Amino acid sequence: MAGAVRGPRTRSRGVLGAVCLLVALTGCSSSGNGGSGSTASASAPASSSAAGGGADRIGIKNFAFGPATLTVKPGAVVTVTNNDSTTHTVTATAAKAFDTGDIAPGATKTFTAPAKAGSYPYMCAIHPFMAGTLTVG
Ligand SMILES: [Cu+2]
Structure with a gap:
């Protein structure tokens, strides 16, 4: 029983690591897009x-x-x-x-x-x- 619980846990750690990496990558690029996006809307006269x-x-x-x-x-x-x-x-x-x-x-x-x-x-x-x-x- 205990072994069955440990299995998924170890596995999820690997998934978490990949998710963290993804967040770090997309977090960086999305914040950059947000900054330039707000200035692009200044198309008013x-x-x-x-x-x-x-x-x-x-x-x-x-x-x-x-x-x-x-x-x-x-x-x-x-x-x-x-x-x-x-x-x-x-x-x-x-x-x-x-x-x-x-x-x-x-x-x-x-x-x-x-x-x-x-x-x-x-x-x-x-x-x-x-x-x-x-x-x-
Ligand atoms: Cu007048």
Whole structure:
């Protein structure tokens, strides 16, 4: 009886050794695949992937920018979300400092704040009565 138990035990040790080797091999390669796999999924356009960077945001609702005045660091990426049912833009009033171009209803775009500190008034190119100010400092 005891001999019958010892038989399978010795055998399973050999199987275990082979399994451990397999795990070591596949464990190594699968972790490498996992690392590169996550970066491969970053095929989204730059405008949406930049959203993870910062909290510099402008929202557009009811033909108004919110907040009307936003302070950001030089060169910051500012995310603009259009929550209206009409296309809007965020366009620097002077010197073409920045311009999102048309932002469709419900869409999000980004622009890069000027590298030079200062106060930059902006408006919507489609509805010039919409006004806001970007302060860089
Ligand atoms: Cu507009």
